Amino acid sequence: MGKISAAITAVGAYVPEYVLTNQILETLVDTNDEWITSRTGIKERRILKEEGKGTSYLAIKAAQDLIDKKGIDPKTIELVIVATATPDMKAASTASFTATEIGATNAFSFDMDAACSGFLYGMSVATSYIESGRYKNVLLIGADKMSSIINYKDRATCIIFGDGAGAVLFEPNDEGLGFQDEYLRSDGTGREFLQATYGGSSYALTPEILEKGGQYAFQEGKTVFKNAVFNMADATFKILERNNLTIEDVNWLAAHQANKRIIDAIAQRIELEEEKVMINIHKYGNTTSATLPLLLNDYESQLKKGDKVIFAAFGGGFSWGAIYLKWAYNSVN
Numbered sequence: 315m316g317k318i319s320a321a322i323t324a325v326g327a328y329v330p331e332y333v334l335t336n337q338i339l340e341t342l343v344d345t346n347d348e349w350i351t352s353r354t355g356i357k358e359r360r361i362l363k364e365e366g367k368g369t370s371y372l373a374i375k376a377a378q379d380l381i382d383k384k385g386i387d388p389k390t391i392e393l394v395i396v397a398t399a400t401p402d403m404k405a406a407s408t409a410s411f412t413a414t415e416i417g418a419t420n421a422f423s424f425d426m427d428a429a430c431s432g433f434l435y436g437m438s439v440a441t442s443y444i445e446s447g448r449y450k451n452v453l454l455i456g457a458d459k460m461s462s463i464i465n466y467k468d469r470a471t472c473i474i475f476g477d478g479a480g481a482v483l484f485e486p487n488d489e490g491l492g493f494q495d496e497y498l499r500s501d502g503t504g505r506e507f508l509q510a511t512y513g514g515s516s517y518a519l520t521p522e523i524l525e526k527g528g529q530y531a532f533q534e535g536k537t538v539f540k541n542a543v544f545n546m547a548d549a550t551f552k553i554l555e556r557n558n559l560t561i562e563d564v565n566w567l568a569a570h571q572a573n574k575r576i577i578d579a580i581a582q583r584i585e586l587e588e589e590k591v592m593i594n595i596h597k598y599g600n601t602t603s604a605t606l607p608l609l610l611n612d613y614e615s616q617l618k619k620g621d622k623v624i625f626a627a628f629g630g631g632f633s634w635g636a637i638y639l640k641w642a643y644n645s646v647n
């Protein structure tokens with residue numbers, strides 16, 4: 315028998331009902347639809363408005379969508395990983411609450427945080443558990459309530475981010491489909507350009523800091539933009555080269571949805587046709603850990619068994635990389 319590979323066998327997703335349009339943002343900060351659309355490609359994002367509901371609410375809904383679609387018994391899930399930069403609380407993990415709420419009572423669970431690269435890194439972890447033969451059903455969820463760390467008076471950040479969640483199930487595959495290769499990196503010198511600083515162990519969230527809005531995310535957009543384009547394109551090139559793939563071999567690029575111009579610039583650098591580039595940033599904005607599974611959910615009906623998919627992400631840390639995966643099933647819808 316050949317080597318066991320780890321394949322995605324189901325996808326689920328959830329976005330909140332409330333739609334924050336560019337027109338509504340025009341009433342909150344000094345901005346306009348034309349600027350936001352031309353600079354980012356974003357038209358609207360979803361926001362979880364209900365009091366007291368956090369990231370676990372999004373994660374649970376996405377996982378339940380997957381469970382219903384696939385018709386699985388949640389008791390068969392052995393591990394639940396929640397990639398998130400906005401956990402419900404510092405401790406205990408969002409994943410343990412999520413796992414119990416969805417009925418995955420035979421699973422262990424933990425959170426992972428790598429900012430916008432959280433889901434990509436999570437794929438590396440989830441597939442490793444399957445490839446080792448240790449577990450056969452791993453649920454990976456990417457979920458973020460970005461609105462909980464966004465200052466809706468800061469036009470540099472509030473136009474970009476949204477809330478959402480997506481989930482995928484990894485199972486063993488003996489046809490050589492699923493995960494093929496990864497190139498993952500991080501660089502701590504980048505953290506000064508993109509961070510939510512206060513509330514951690516080095517930077518206390520004092521009343522004075524709260525007064526100044528220190529609980530919110532901050533970014534130096536231009537530096538992040540340049541690094542995102544260079545590093546996602548570079549990681550993708552490395553993956554193509556290492557796997558003897560030409561760009562014609564690639565069926566899909568699933569890149570982190572941070573800015574349409576970043577995605578276009580990567581596609582241009584690697585010379586990939588527009589039709590092969592997954593896009594939904596216009597609907598959801600940047601949902602951090604949720605962008606990649608939300609793409610898979612939106613494109614699931616177009617994905618074919620054997621399709622070669624390149625995932626790429628970049629985020630705070632800095633953190634970035636690319637993963638090459640062969641899609642393992644044809645959608646029944």
Ligand SMILES: CC(C)(COP(=O)(O)OP(=O)(O)OC[C@H]1O[C@@H](n2cnc3c(N)ncnc32)[C@H](O)[C@@H]1OP(=O)(O)O)[C@@H](O)C(=O)NCCC(=O)NCCS
Pocket residue numbers: 344345346349350353354430469470473508533534535536538539542572573600628629630
């Ligand atoms: C944030 C981002 C959209 C800003 O676009 P940009 O083209 O770099 O714009 P700049 O920040 O240089 O600002 C250009 C001008 O627009 C203004 N501006 C900034 N935000 C604005 C807004 N929402 N509406 C209108 N004008 C705005 C700036 O004040 C600046 O004005 P000035 O020239 O008079 O100083 C872009 O840098 C970006 O997407 N960066 C990456 C973000 C990202 O990916 N973050 C998540 C990481 S995974």
